Amino acid sequence: MGSFVVNRKDWRWTQWTLLFFAVFCILVSPFNSETFNPILKRRLAKQRGENVPPQEPLVTRLGDFARISLIRPVHMLLTEPIVTFLCLYVALNFGILFSFFAGVPYALTLVYGFSLEESGLAFLAIAIGCVLGMLTIMLCDALLYRKEAARYPPNKLPPEHRLYAAMFSCFGLPAGLFWFAWTAREGVSWVSPTAAIIPFAWGNLCVFVSALQYMMDTYKGSVVASATSANSLARYSFAGAFPLVTIQMYRALGINWATSLLGFASLTLLPIPWVLFKFGPRIRAKSKYETVDYS
Numbered sequence: 001m002g003s004f005v006v007n008r009k010d011w012r013w014t015q016w017t018l019l020f021f022a023v024f025c026i027l028v029s030p031f032n033s034e035t036f037n038p039i040l041k042r043r044l045a046k047q048r049g050e051n052v053p054p055q056e057p058l059v060t061r062l063g064d065f066a067r068i069s070l071i072r073p074v075h076m077l078l079t080e081p082i083v084t085f086l087c088l089y090v091a092l093n094f095g096i097l098f099s100f101f102a103g104v105p106y107a108l109t110l111v112y113g114f115s116l117e118e119s120g121l122a123f124l125a126i127a128i129g130c131v132l133g134m135l136t137i138m139l140c141d142a143l144l145y146r147k148e149a150a151r152y153p154p155n156k157l158p159p160e161h162r163l164y165a166a167m168f169s170c171f172g173l174p175a176g177l178f179w180f181a182w183t184a185r186e187g188v189s190w191v192s193p194t195a196a197i198i199p200f201a202w203g204n205l206c207v208f209v210s211a212l213q214y215m216m217d218t219y220k221g222s223v224v225a226s227a228t229s230a231n232s233l234a235r236y237s238f239a240g241a242f243p244l245v246t247i248q249m250y251r252a253l254g255i256n257w258a259t260s261l262l263g264f265a266s267l268t269l270l271p272i273p274w275v276l277f278k279f280g281p282r283i284r285a286k287s288k289y290e291t292v293d294y295s
Helices: 002-008 012-031 037-048 062-079 081-112 116-121 124-149 159-169 172-183 191-218 222-269 272-285
Strands: none
Touching (some): 002 012, 002 116, 062 081, 062 222, 081 116, 081 191, 081 222, 081 272, 124 159, 124 191, 172 191, 191 222
């Protein structure tokens, strides 16, 4: 959409388009249903006439806000192995994803002579990959996670079972990158490198969702908010930095080796969900922060 807007209007219309979507979301958000778990539990208990669980205290002081949202996320990012490695993995994937917004048009224009609008359409492959990722997450939940949950007492299933989608899809990340790297060349149809984006987008979404689910099931209370804040900090730091050097890297190394470099980085971090699935309980036991007891 952005490529058509820029080409037929100007770059400012990309911001107007975002504003239109934002206004629509603001208008419909008051009609959405509540989704926050503690509030839903309180409402359900009240409807059943049961004892209403005490409401968790709100963060009212500026110091508490700074500790939960700013200080503790950075500390967890640097000292908590689960947060460190999952955030690094997710951040790298999002950095590569955002580098595509510069690298893919560069490659398709240079090799195949695509116009701005044609190269923009190539990003539909990301949408396809995300849909496949959503279906994978739903299938893993329905066929694997819930099946395992039935074998445990309520709320006692270890969080490592949240990693199924990441364990299956993590191979799609380097596969898609190497596929794009060595097919974006003369003599190979543009369809091939464009299709290579699909497995990367598939793996990226699955790893991202699995990582968040794993951290949310691992930690308790406001520590969950700090862990997800650490993830956002790392994710958007990489996403903002990678596009700044993408074109320079592609010009210096060429399309094949520049993308392969990203593929090797992704390949290095590929074992993370598998290692956490195997050794997660031991790592969680050594955490300095409050974690959920699954014993």
